[in-house]
Amino acid sequence: MSPVAEEILRKAQAFGLKITCAESCTGGMISAALTDIAGSSAIFEEGFVTYSNGAKQKMLGVRHKTLADYGAVSEPVAREMAEGALRQSQADLAISVSGIAGPSGSEFKPEGRVCFALASAHGTESETQEFGALGRAAVRQAALNHALNLIHVHLTLAH
16 A cells, blocks of 8 residues: 555545546556555545547547647646546546556657646646656556655645
C-alpha cells in the first residue's frame, strides 16, 4: 500500500470528498492504489479506464476535434478526460492521465511523456511530465506516483 494513497484516503474522508480517476496509460493503477486501502469505498465509487480514443469519447465525452487537433497524449485531452469523469460520477475531484509508456514514442510524442489533469468544482489544472525512456513499467509507476502526489497536494492546499 502507498503511504500517499493512505494519506489521500484520510484527508478525503475528513473533508467528505469523493475521488474518481480517468486513466489511459496507467490502465487502472491509480484506482487500484486508492482501493487497495480498507475503507476506500468512503471516498471512491468508480473509475474509468479509457485506453482507446473511442473509449475516451464514449465514456468521458472527449471531443473528436480535441483528439484530432492535439492527440490523445496532450493536456487538452487530459483536461477533457478529468472533466468528463467528474461529470459522469458523483465525485468531487477527478484525476486523469494519458501518456506514452513505451516501448516506443515519436519525435513529437516521446516515450515517457505523460499528461495529467485534476478537475474539481474550482476548475481544472493540467500539466505534462517528461519521465523519459525508463521502460514501460517504470513510466507507468512514475505516472501513478505523480498522480497520487497531485491529488495529495490538491487536498492539502484546498482544505
